[in-house]
Amino acid sequence: MNQHAPNMRPIIRQLDEMTANRIAAGEVVERPASAVKELVENALDAGATRIDISIEDGGKRLIRVADDGCGMTPDDLPLAMSRHATSKIDGSDLLAINSFGFRGEALPSLGAVGRLTITSRAQVADGAEITVAGGKIGPVRPAASNRGTVVDLRDLFFATPARLKFMRTERAETQAVADTVRRLAMAEPWVGFTLTADGREIFRADAEQGELFGALQARLSRVMGRDFIDNTIAIDAERDGLTLTGFAALPTYSRGAAVAQHLYVNGRPVRDKLLTGALRAGYMDVLTSGRHPAAVLYLTCDPQLVDVNVHPAKAEVRFRDPTAARGLVVSALRHGLANAGHRASSAVGDATLAAFQAEPPPPLPGRSYQMDYRPSPGAIRSSFVAQAPSADPLPDLAAGFAEAPSARFEDITPGPTHAPLGAARAQVHENYIIAQTDDGMVIIDQHAAHERLVYERLKAQADEKRIASQALLIPEIVELSEADAARILSIADELSELGLVIEPFGAGAVAVQEAPAMLTRLNASALIRDILDDLADQGQSDRLRARIDAVLSSMACHGSVRSGRRMSAEEMNALLRDMERTPRSGQCNHGRPTWVKLKLSDIERLFGRKD
Template identity: 45%
Template sequence: MSSRIQQMPNQLINQIAAGEVVERPASVVKELLENSLDAGSTKIEIDIEQGGTKLIRIRDNGQGIHKEDLALALSRHATSKIRNLDDLEHIKSLGFRGEALPSIASISRMSITSRQVNSDGFKVQGQDEQSAEVSPAAHNFGTTIEVRDLFYNVPARRKFLRTEKTEFNHLEDVVKRIALSHFNVEVSLSHNQRVIKHWRAANDQKSMEQRIAEVCGNAFIEQSQYMCFEAANLKLHGWIALPSFSRSQADMQYFFVNGRIIRDKLVTHAVRQAYQDVLYHGRHPAYVLFLQLDPAMVDVNAHPTKHEVRFREGRLVHDFLFRGIHKALADVRPEAINSGEPDSVSSELNNVNSVMTQPLQTSLSGISNYGGPTRQNSMSLEVNEQIRAYANLSSSNMSGALPANDSQQNSDELNEIPPLGFAIAQLHGIYILSQTANGMVIVDMHAAHERITYERMKQDMQQGELASQPLLVPISMSLSEKEANLAEEQTGIFTELGFELDRSGPESLRIRQIPVVLARADAESLVRDVLSDLLSYGSSERIRNEINHVLGTMACHGSVRANRSLTIPEMNALLRDMETTERSGQCNHGRPTWTEFSLDAIDKWFMRGQ
């Protein structure tokens, strides 16, 4: 005989809820810190003992809890943050379900002491509203919550906890994320009566970067770029690491939506796409980014821990993130050493350059020989012409080289020195040595020229129509009706990139035309991948990435090779082009194209002044 249905006791209900909310001590800290931030706190103190299993104490200077609400705070789904459905659809607070406190109280010995302005302090203890005991207590403005003996009454859960050190590391990571998400809040963290971290409130960019450096390390700040991008009532700002600071794993990726740390595959995909042209294979970008948007555009109630969100207009958000980060990376160019602007060159320098620079078409005419033989049956005549055109790179687009005469290279005779300085020699037929205002720059000439050629090819292709060729025998492909409908709806995307598709049945398509540069690509797999991206993310860069891959190969074959002797004017022309070319800090494969050694660093090598 089956058991009868009956109502579960409140204590059991709360413990079941705790299984969703509280995984380990770090989960408790996250929930309590979010409550402190929602209360408007500007100072939060966190005291931990034995990795959080013995004690978690969080003290804040927020608005406090009213005496009459202290016992109610231990009741499930009791909250001051949501009143109606409209509030639920416009959530601005970090917490909103009212599950955290009763869930934590059901698996620990918890007490809450709080005091509001113009009021006395009170303390509540208990595991739920029915057992709560409220009594007067001395306390400053704000709230202190103590959680002792976590999981003391749920031994099965306690057995799954790791060592004290491991649990504290997880807990510390939570505090770091909170410190990054709210720069204006002072946060201190102590473990076993020892101060581990103390972040003072940061109210300007310099102090914010100091806090980021304390969390992510000085190297991140030194090799990152601040960005701010706004469009379509969305704002993205924060710090993105240069490709040279890529990581072997995705362990330094902090993304906040309206102040809430999230993990989202749409966001990860958009960022990855933005870095694709500059990141070495198998590496991961690092970033601390903040997305601000109307709360109605994001559903933060998609997961019990609130780590995952659901964007109501996923395609819009994906494209916005991609465009913003892509543009920010493109704008990273060699920093001006004297003038502050990479493109600014004095009128005197321009006058010198206009007289001394000779077209490179003659001097670099041999570059095309390095591209290797191109067979007509492997690539179209039009592509061959593109290779030849870009291989014979002329200096008509390269602003100015400095003459090799030492007297004319004297920096005192010039108003300003360009960011990458002036070439003085070529090393082993591979590297360009350049003297800058601050020291010395070394440039990988092939990698740099490869990026310049590649960016010009992309730009020219974007400005003109993408050449396509019809297939003698159309490619038939079978797919789901949902995918076929999507392909029909998104015809414009494929047409723009040189594809012509038509519907041949409820679950079939025909590919009739493809871009010339993708003549050797697997067109069917590419179309399937694009449709998969459109279904998952609302957009796709697969075709454009495939085109860029081909262009990158062409640029590689068409760029100046190692052991190619360059004159001083040719080397300076390459430096000037690097200063005006997007993403010139990396080659097409993500490797760095140049590095700088300051005069101070060089002096230290030789112990000058010691």
């Protein structure tokens, strides 16, 4: 028996406008941060150059958004409070969307669950205001106002008190609002933003000047921090009508969670699985498991190539050609990381400096002043006499002492200290190379560095000769559903290039005829099913490539210079020059840095030689 079937035939009713708005509000407005997002996006669509946001009690008591945009006339205000009334589109083409909003649901939804007041003035009209409380629209009244719009939303969810039970603490809601404003500010560097919480300014980003990359750099430095910009590479690529710009962090600047990943499509912040998967694939063989890349990427294209009307909060998008979008992100990131060469995060050097802690001097009894320990005039005269040149040989101060053991570094001829990684000067603990540069010193992990060099060489050889495959004595039959069999066979050519040859074997089954020669003890059935899971989730799969790279990485590890081996001066300098020429040599195969640089000025500061 169907438990959902009623005993009596249900009656179909037309829901009233107020109920419909409350239902819509449940999809559009999940929490105060959602309301802030909708109102700020409206301000951006109105052409605002300055947006001021104020909240109280995490946005539950008050949300106020003021902008200097085009404003609205008194006749516009009632329409703005009606569902599906919008100035963004005319309804003729739902793919030709060049604005943030287009459904006409945000303001009516906010008015249905809170007390909403809009005060606005257009350039050629008088100011006016309208109030909506719990879905009941009041009359339009004259109001004094500058050009632009001020939206006051008070007592959010007072009309749906059950929703208040799902609100988090004031601090958590305030943080969510701040994160929302920061994400929007990162996409609009030429717009100024301020966010005030309970009378205290918690975020401010003045409008930036200059061309795109310069303005974005300045805005991201303000929002993400200067360290982020100092440790990123610029991304600028184009393919098939898609353009990708932004900044991607070096692998050694990775994070423990995906909290520093910001993706935008036509200026709209999105959380899209396709793009997130592409970002992860771009860093596939330079990050260890459990680490996440940091990046701010902007994908722009003709609105006809992407559908933003697939999610009520417009957080997800659908591309007409998802393969092209994913391919652009992956190739641009890999190309950018390869061009970064031997660069490593400056944060590694900062952490190294922080590890050097000068031992504080022992406290002296009583009060001490600099003058208390000045030598007497007699002591000064004696000191000068002792320092005066003399024809007599100096006494053997070491006489009577046994020869002290010392670290004896190999005599190394001067090298190119002007090179990025400098010239090798010594090897310590048979694992670390000390190199001198014009402005500091570099410490290199010889095993990790050589491991990356060998790995890149093996990958290049594998790509040139294609991955060698080995025919199976008995083909392995993998039973699948007909849909899964068709899906895996659709990428048979790509798998063949990686050494995995599959063929159809009746309805709902495939036969694995050949496997990559380097993958011993391959469980072909498990691999096929894992690839299918990736295809279902992301539309693409790098799982086979990742397994091959893991084998190459293991081969590189065993074939590289081992820790504990003494290296000659020529070998050390050759290693440094190879690192400078090899892409991605700033980190080993596991994502750890291969070298650390200390600036001379920082070293002098450690020893108190410079303030």
